[in-house]
Amino acid sequence: MKKGLLLVLSGFAGSGKGTIMKSIVEKYDRYALSVSATTRNPRPGEEHGREYFFMDKGEFEELIKNDKLFEYAQYVDNYYGTPKEYVEEQRNAGKDVFLEIEIQGALQIKEAVPDAVLIFVMPPSVAELKKRLVGRGTETADVIERRMKRAGEEAKGVDKYDYLLINDDIDACVEELHGIVLSEHRKVSRNMPTIDKMLDDFSKM
Ligand code: 5GP
Secondary structure, rough: OOOOOEEEEEOOOOOOOOHHHHHHHHHHHOOOOOOEEEEEOOOOOEEEEEOOOOHHHHHHHHHOOOEEEEEEEEEEOEEEEEHHHHHHHHOOOEEEEEEEOHHHHHHHHHHHHOOOOOEEEEEEOOHHHHHHHHHHHOOOOOHOOOOOOHHHHHHHOOOOOOOOEOOHHHHHHHHHHHHHHHHOOOHHHHOOOHHHHHHHHHHHO
16 A cells, blocks of 8 residues: 655644645545644634644653654644654555644654655735634634734745645635645656556566
8 A cells, every 4th residue: 555645734823724624634535634732722612632632731741752743843832743653554544644733843844754745825915814813713812913923933934835825715725735635646756666667567578
């Protein structure tokens, strides 16, 4: 079985990346979505083991110490990290696995797994971003301000990514993302065993 791709999706808070992830995983069987560990508090409606594995700082630091995380980063006062085991299991089962993570983690992944595909999603404008963050109503004004500031910093790192998506319309964005993944699978560099087999068969003619 061909190992699945490691796909990293980042975007500012309020870019709609969470909705894009939920939608693509529901629509297509080929994807799995990694569940991160975090020290932030659950938002209303979030469940342990579904959106995140919620834990305290001590528990998170245990994961770091025991080398259980693929990457981790600090984001506006909290730790976030990707547990290794699930990602490897799913990729070995042939699934393309999405990590929805911020930029520091994304760059750690690129370093560790150079053929990971890094995708950045942006809202159509900064004004739209602010409107979405305020409209979501899940954060205080202070946190919104800090997340906006952080977005401004993250925007400077977008040139390290492989693809840019503009989220004007969720359905269109999901289809574009799916198209990117299908194209990645067709890259010659990802298909060397097939090519080698064909060359070998030709040589036996
Ligand atoms: P939120 O608190 O809004 O759920 O997430 C805050 C930020 O942390 C988002 O940019 C999200 O993509 C990122 N994030 C979530 N999980 C992880 C993770 O496992 N590692 C890293 N580096 N960032 C993460």
